[in-house]
Amino acid sequence: MTITLSGISKRFGDFTAVHPLDLTIPEGSFFALLGASGCGKTTTLRMIAGLEEPTAGSILLGDDDITRLPPHKRPVNTVFQNYALFPHLDVAENVAFGLRRRGVRSVRKQVEEMLELVQLGAMARRKPRQLSGGQQQRVALARALINRPRVLLLDEPLGALDLKLRRQMQLELKRIQTEVGITFVHVTHDQEEAMTMADSVAVMYQGRVEQLGPPAELYENPRSTFVANFLGTSNLIEAEVLPPEEGTSAGTDAGIRVKTAGADASASAGAGTGTGTGSGAGAGAGSGAGAGVGGDGEAALRLPSARCAVEGAEAGTKVLVGVRPEKISLTHADEAGTVPAGHNRLTGRITDASYLGVSWQYLVETPACPELTVYAQNVERDDRLVPGARVVLHWRPSHTFALDAAQDAAAGEEAL
Amino acid sequence: MTTAAPLTGSSSPAPGPAEAPADPAGGAGDGRSRRGLTPYWLLLPAGLWLAVFFVAPLFYQASTSVQSGSLEEGFRVTWEFSHYTDALETYGAHFVRSFGYAATATALCLVIGYPLAYMIAFRAGRWRNLVLVMVIAPFFTSFLIRTLAWKTILSDGGPVVGALKSLHVLDATSLLGLTGDERLLATPLAVVCGLTYNFLPFMILPLYSSLERIDTSLHEAARDLYAKPSTTFRKVTFPLSLPGVVAGTLLTFIPASGDYINAQLLGSPNEQMIGNAIQKQFLNVLDYPTAAAMSFLLMALILVMVSVYMRKAGTEELV
Numbered sequence: 001m002t003i004t005l006s007g008i009s010k011r012f013g014d015f016t017a018v019h020p021l022d023l024t025i026p027e028g029s030f031f032a033l034l035g036a037s038g039c040g041k042t043t044t045l046r047m048i049a050g051l052e053e054p055t056a057g058s059i060l061l062g063d064d065d066i067t068r069l070p071p072h073k074r075p076v077n078t079v080f081q082n083y084a085l086f087p088h089l090d091v092a093e094n095v096a097f098g099l100r101r102r103g104v105r106s107v108r109k110q111v112e113e114m115l116e117l118v119q120l121g122a123m124a125r126r127k128p129r130q131l132s133g134g135q136q137q138r139v140a141l142a143r144a145l146i147n148r149p150r151v152l153l154l155d156e157p158l159g160a161l162d163l164k165l166r167r168q169m170q171l172e173l174k175r176i177q178t179e180v181g182i183t184f185v186h187v188t189h190d191q192e193e194a195m196t197m198a199d200s201v202a203v204m205y206q207g208r209v210e211q212l213g214p215p216a217e218l219y220e221n222p223r224s225t226f227v228a229n230f231l232g233t234s235n236l237i238e239a240e241v242l243p244p245e246e247g248t249s250a251g252t253d254a255g256i257r258v259k260t261a262g263a264d265a266s267a268s269a270g271a272g273t274g275t276g277t278g279s280g281a282g283a284g285a286g287s288g289a290g291a292g293v294g295g296d297g298e299a300a301l302r303l304p305s306a307r308c309a310v311e312g313a314e315a316g317t318k319v320l321v322g323v324r325p326e327k328i329s330l331t332h333a334d335e336a337g338t339v340p341a342g343h344n345r346l347t348g349r350i351t352d353a354s355y356l357g358v359s360w361q362y363l364v365e366t367p368a369c370p371e372l373t374v375y376a377q378n379v380e381r382d383d384r385l386v387p388g389a390r391v392v393l394h395w396r397p398s399h400t401f402a403l404d405a406a407q408d409a410a411a412g413e414e415a416l
Numbered sequence: 417m418t419t420a421a422p423l424t425g426s427s428s429p430a431p432g433p434a435e436a437p438a439d440p441a442g443g444a445g446d447g448r449s450r451r452g453l454t455p456y457w458l459l460l461p462a463g464l465w466l467a468v469f470f471v472a473p474l475f476y477q478a479s480t481s482v483q484s485g486s487l488e489e490g491f492r493v494t495w496e497f498s499h500y501t502d503a504l505e506t507y508g509a510h511f512v513r514s515f516g517y518a519a520t521a522t523a524l525c526l527v528i529g530y531p532l533a534y535m536i537a538f539r540a541g542r543w544r545n546l547v548l549v550m551v552i553a554p555f556f557t558s559f560l561i562r563t564l565a566w567k568t569i570l571s572d573g574g575p576v577v578g579a580l581k582s583l584h585v586l587d588a589t590s591l592l593g594l595t596g597d598e599r600l601l602a603t604p605l606a607v608v609c610g611l612t613y614n615f616l617p618f619m620i621l622p623l624y625s626s627l628e629r630i631d632t633s634l635h636e637a638a639r640d641l642y643a644k645p646s647t648t649f650r651k652v653t654f655p656l657s658l659p660g661v662v663a664g665t666l667l668t669f670i671p672a673s674g675d676y677i678n679a680q681l682l683g684s685p686n687e688q689m690i691g692n693a694i695q696k697q698f699l700n701v702l703d704y705p706t707a708a709a710m711s712f713l714l715m716a717l718i719l720v721m722v723s724v725y726m727r728k729a730g731t732e733e734l735v
Contacts, residue, residue, distance in 0.1 A: 051636050071639040084637035088655045097651075098641035143641065 001062045001075075001150035001183060002027045003048060008057030010043050017043040019207045020057060025151075025185060025200075030177050032186045032198035036230070036412070040207040041187045042081075045153050048185065049078045061150060072101070077144035078153040082160065083136045085128035091115070091139050092124040098147040114146040117176065134165045141173075145180060154186040158193060170196050191231045195219065203227050205412070219324075223309040225403055228322050230412035235328070236320045237346075237369045238405065242300055243315040255305030256313065258321055258402065260346075260368040301344040303400035310404050318405035325373040327399040330362060332382055333390035343394040348372065350389045360385075364393060481708035491704060499709035507693050507710060511717065514689040517604070517679075518672035521611035525619035525668050526661065528612070533623035533660070534653075538632065551620050559614060563681045566610050570600040570682065602684035610678035618667040626660025627653070662729045670718055690714055 003025040010018040018040040025031045033041040046052035048059060050071035058067045066074050077098065085094050095114055096107040104110075115121045118138035128136055137157060144152055157173070158166045174197050177184050188194050194201050195215040202212045205226045211218055219231050228234035239258035301321055310319055323344075330350075331339055339345055348366030360381065362374040372393060376385075385391065481499055483491040504511075536547050554562055570576055577600050580586045589595040594605040630653060638648040676691030683689075690710065697707035 049636075049640055051640070071636070072642045072644055076640075078637070078640045080633050080637055082631070082633060084631065084633040086634060086637070086652060088652075097638070097643075101642040101647060147641070 004060040006058055008054045011055045016207055027183055028181055029199045030184045030197055032194035032201045033204055034188055034194040034201050035204035036189055039204040041204045042155055045155055045187045049076055049153050050074045075150045077147050077149040079140045079144050079157045081156045083140040085136055085139055087128055090125050090127055094139055095143045095146055110146055114142045118142045133161050151183045156188055221307055221401055225407045225409055226412035233325055233373055234322045235372045236322045236409050239319050239321045241313050241315055241317040256308050257300040257302050259300050302397040303402055304398060308402040319402040320405050320409055322401045323395050323399055326375040327395045328374045328393050330374055330376055330385055331392045332384045333392060336392045339392055339394045344397055344400055345392055345394040347392050350387050350391055353387055477708045480704050481712050483705045487702050499706045503706055503710045503713055510690040510693045514673050517608055518669050520608050521672050522665050522669045524612040525616050529616055529619040529623055533620050533627055536624050537627035551617050563610055563677050567681055570606050572599050604687055606682040607679050607687045610682045611672045615668040615672050619664040622663035623660040626657045630656050673718055
């Protein structure tokens with residue numbers, strides 16, 4: 001059943017928990033509301049459940065307006081953060097609670113089936129306190145699902161579980177959702193959890209939806225610094241839009257060009273300063289930047305215009321250019337000539353290299369950005385890539401995105 | 417060595433002394449046994465107190481109850497059990513009345529106290545502590561003074577009687593046999609009111625503490641699972657507050673059954689409770705054996721009632 005939130009908002013005294021919000025959650029989807037604590041995601045969920053009355057706006061379930069309906073009259077069930085199992089009732093009675101309230105006489109068969117679905121058939125006569133966290137979680141799920149709600153709301157359902165169990169339950173939840181085909185609305189602060197499970201994610205920040213879309217789209221093409229930082233890690237570089245190139249030839253989709261401090265003017269120049277004096281390299285490259293950009297097209301960074309979040313960006317607009325750490329390749333400055341033509345490139349110096357098992361994490365100092373993070377797959381590693389080495393960072397323009405520079409570049413970082 | 421021993425004990429992977437296998441090392445063994453004794457040392461002050469002021473008097477009382485003689489000739493233990501049967505025969509009505517009044521007062525306390533405790537636990541917000549202090553405030557004056565104040569409040573020419581008269585409430589209560597002669601004082605109603613008032617905090621506090629422990633998300637879960645507010649109360653809140661109900665009723669019923677001040681000050685000889693009778697035997701008649709036997713009977717009857725009640729309430733099933 002499609003949920004339509006229109007202009008819904010919630011104020012607690014002077015504090016606005018949720019700003020007027022429009023959201024459509026399609027039928028049968030696994031929808032995640034993702035955000036740091038206090039972003040309004042739980043309040044939004046509670047308004048759908050009826051546990052919180054919206055200050056303004058309306059909630060439609062299909063075509064029915066349920067805005068003013070008390071929770072016990074809504075065909076919606078919730079899995080609570082701390083499970084909220086009734087401690088005085090055993091597992092079977094907890095699961096049967098909703099059916100009994102609706103006057104269903106013989107509940108046994110349904111309860112048994114539901115406990116089978118969550119693999120707790122043997123636990124029917126236990127009290128909740130005799131179960132482990134993961135088992136309690138599954139009882140809470142069964143208790144909600146047995147009512148065949150039109151929509152299942154999950155409020156940080158995996159928050160109390162340890163990492164391994166959480167992974168297991170993520171898959172389990174996804175399996176059950178596919179099996180029962182009910183719309184799931186899942187509130188979480190864990191971006192990985194949201195990306196693993198959800199078809200569609202709404203990232204919330206300070207009571208507003210920052211961006212809405214499939215996980216891959218949010219990750220690959222974030223439209224705000226919060227999304228860029230909260231979902232994974234991003235390198236954000238201050239830059240300025242350049243006037244359109246005349247007679248574009250280099251990239252096929254080179255929509256927008258930007259200039260940044262120290263974009264690599266030419267491969268040979270970068271290599272020259274690098275090998276000469278390691279410490280003075282940054283300053284040297286910085287001073288040479290302006291000239292380099294003015295010259296040939298390779299000096300500037302490019303990105304497709306569809307990946308620029310700033311509406312109608314024209315020459316001189318300040319932007320933050322972003323690229324994900326795993327999209328960047330590192331090439332030692334001595335081999336700068338091997339960098340494929342058409343790639344965006346920056347020169348810098350490795351300040352730190354840490355071994356993460358599956359990958360190496362490098363921190364690279366460049367004139368454009370004091371600290372760029374690069375993840376390199378742990379195969380065929382160049383032994384020269386050690387702290388102090390001069391390197392060329394390069395990546396495809398299609399992996400580049402641009403955000404409005406007026407925002408806080410660090411938004412969403414501390415939340416992790 | 418001895419100071420180090422508890423450290424080695426606590427750093428060992430064994431979770432506690434009970435599960436720890438016997439340790440052959442002498443030092444560590446000492447440390448464990450010393451730690452094992454700590455609970456007993458902590459029990460000592462209370463244990464001594466109970467022994468001196470409860471167990472010893474109990475034995476003294478027990479021996480008194482089977483003595484015979486008189487104040488002039490002195491009392492001797494003669495294993496005379498007739499005091500018990502005599503007491504039951506003579507004061508049976510007092511026992512019945514005591515338990516009747518105490519049960520009524522307990523029920524009234526529950527009816528008055530539960531909504532208040534519920535309000536404090538779930539609705540009082542920042543006023544919670546203030547209301548709790550108000551519940552306990554009567555304790556700042558003595559029991560006797562408060563009961564005397566009720567005597568003034570319920571007095572024949574007082575505002576309460578006047579108001580009830582004009583509303584014809586007294587006619588109704590006198591039909592029920594609770595009042596008579598157009599007055600409140602010296603009636604069963606007055607005694608029950610006094611008991612209810614005096615023991616109300618003992619009902620409210622345990623109720624409050626058990627209600628307050630209920631996670632409000634359980635209410636939300638119940639409402640989310642199609643329970644109306646009244647059903648939520650019946651199926652979730654009330655069952656979870658049962659430990660408080662049991663504790664509150666015990667704390668009210670037991671002392672109320674043995675109370676004699678309320679009957680003394682607010683009742684007439686017709687409302688005498690067993691406490692008044694025991695007091696009279698001890699202090700006026702000076703028949704110590706009968707008084708002791710009556711005390712023992714009261715204790716035994718309460719014990720029986722309480723254990724039946726506890727079994728029925730099945731508190732051990734609850735959280």
